Amino acid sequence: MLKKLLLVSALFIFTEFIQAQDCITCHKNVTPNIVTDWQLSMHAKSDVDCAVCHGTEHTSAEDVAKAKLPTVETCANCHEERVAQFKKGKHAAAWAAMKAMPTIHMQPMALIEGMKGCGGCHKIGIKSEEEIKQLRKDGSLFGNASCDACHTRHTFSVEEARQPQACQTCHEGFDHPQWEMYSNSKHGVRYLLKQTGVLPKESSAPTCQTCHMQNGNHEVRTAWGFLAVRLPMPEDKQWASDRATILQALGVLDMKGQPTKLVDVIKAADVARLSQEDWQKERDKMLKTCGQCHSENFAKGELLKGDDMIKNADHLMAEAIRVVADLYKDGIIKKPANYPFAFPMLLTFHDAPTVIEQKLFVMFLEHRMRTFQGTFHANPDYALWYGWSEMKRDLTEIKELAAQMRREHKK
Incomplete structure (x- = not known):
């Protein structure tokens, strides 16, 4: 019995080896650099051949469509712990977060499903089986594996993914x-x-x-999240008011300050910390990391400066939002029908219907982001000239545009 089992096992391994050699022989002519990259990889050294990720159904140029394209679940067969971490993090929610944007459907297919714009980076997010089927039906066959966004195929190098340049394409x-x-x-x-x-x-x-x-750890989480808004509200009354205004312009709070259905979307996409405990957990992780090179009091002080810049940026941002909201209120700008209430929507991007609303979107998504991100990343030029200074100029322009629109409205 043992001899029979050994024989079967040997035959299976030999068959796999022959199939792998067939793949290599063919693809050395068809896609030689793919073969080279695979030969350089740990997969090759560990006998993880083409069939492990692509199946065995594709055997010739005539049946290319039978080659399976891997997803994150394919990687999970061997890398269970890292995939589990990834699934809990913000990168895993990237595709869903992109799809949740109010006017994303207005962009050309090539930019989204075709992954030449937003989709080119947000493809790292996990997609459902139905989404993958629809993407393939629409002609977008590739880019569903997630892990290869950082571990470039077919070397899937850990060393490459550890370099800061691995983040450069998207960040x-x-x-x-x-x-x-x-x-x-x-x-x-x-x-x-x-x-x-x-x-x-x-x-x-x-x-x-x-x-x-x-x-x-593949969760990749931060205390403030991507948009630097969080709950609970701060004790500082002015900051609490300013943050409430921003959350209303994001559609997260209604005009009475009550949470909307979008809070559930934010929870699912994990783009903000919604409790003090969650925020403090991430802050403590960062302090521990900073403590490898800096003293604890220095690290705390530097991170508090970042918090303070968010507070100051929020004050400018809230004032600008209220200027535009008053234009809706006074009938000078017609509120778009798809806006939930009489407040500008910050995440409509370049699809905002007027110049003043587009200026507001740029102030929020470009200049406010640079103000606090530049501070946390220890880059004074970005914090000041590309961030805070631009926000001050944005606010001046928005006020002037609003005054001009009011004058013209009276004529």
């Missing part, structure tokens, strides 16, 4: 220029000098992963 530009802020900060400069050999490898210099993926 740059308009509303989240973390790469620019980090790479120009003292933290980033020192690490890039380590990469080029100017500084010794032993030198202290954090990467994005050092601060946001402690010990390789």
Whole structure:
């Protein structure tokens, strides 16, 4: 019996080996660099061949459609712990968060489902089986695996994913220029000098992963979340009022200050901390990380400066929102029918119907983001000139535009 089992096992391994060699022989001619990348990978060294991820049904150029395209569940077969962490984090919710944006359906398909715009980064989010079927039906066959957003196929390198450049593709530009802020900060400069050999490898210099993926944790969470709004409300009455105004303009609170159905969406997408305990947990993790290089009192003081910048930015932002809301109230701007109440919607992006509303969206999603993100990323230029200074100028322009619109309305 034992001999028979050993024989069956040997035949199975031999068959798998032959199939793998067939894949390699063919793809060396068809897609040679894919083969090279796989041969460089830990998968190749661990005998994880093509069939493990792509199945065995595709055997020739005539049946390419039978090749299975992996999803996050494919990776979970071997990387269960990391996938479980990923599923609890914000990256896993990226696709759902994108789809929840009010006017996302107004963008060209290539940018969203085609993954050449928002979808190009938000594809890291997990998609349901139905969503994947629909994407494939619409001709968008690739980009559903999530993990390969950071561990580039087919090397799937852990070492690559640990480098700050792995984050660069998505964390740059308009509303989240973390790469620019980090790479120009003292933290980033020192690490890039380590990469080029100017500084010794032993030198202290954090990467994005050092601060946001402690010990390789794939949840990737922060205390303030992406939009820097949270619950409960602060004790400071002015800040509480300002934050309430912002939450109303996000559609999270109604005109009476009561939570709307969007709170459930925020909970599901995990884009904000909704309890003091959740916020403090993430803050404590960050303090522990900072403490590897800095004293505790220095780290606390620096993070408190970031909190204070959010407070000050919120005050400017709330004033600008109220200026535009008053234009709705006085009938100078017609409220779009799809807005839930007489408040501007900050997340309509460039689809906001008037110039003043578009200026408000830019103030919120570009300049407010840079104000607090620049502070937390230790980049003074972004915190001031690309952030706070721009917000001050935005507010001046919004007030002037509103005054002009009122004058024209009286004519």
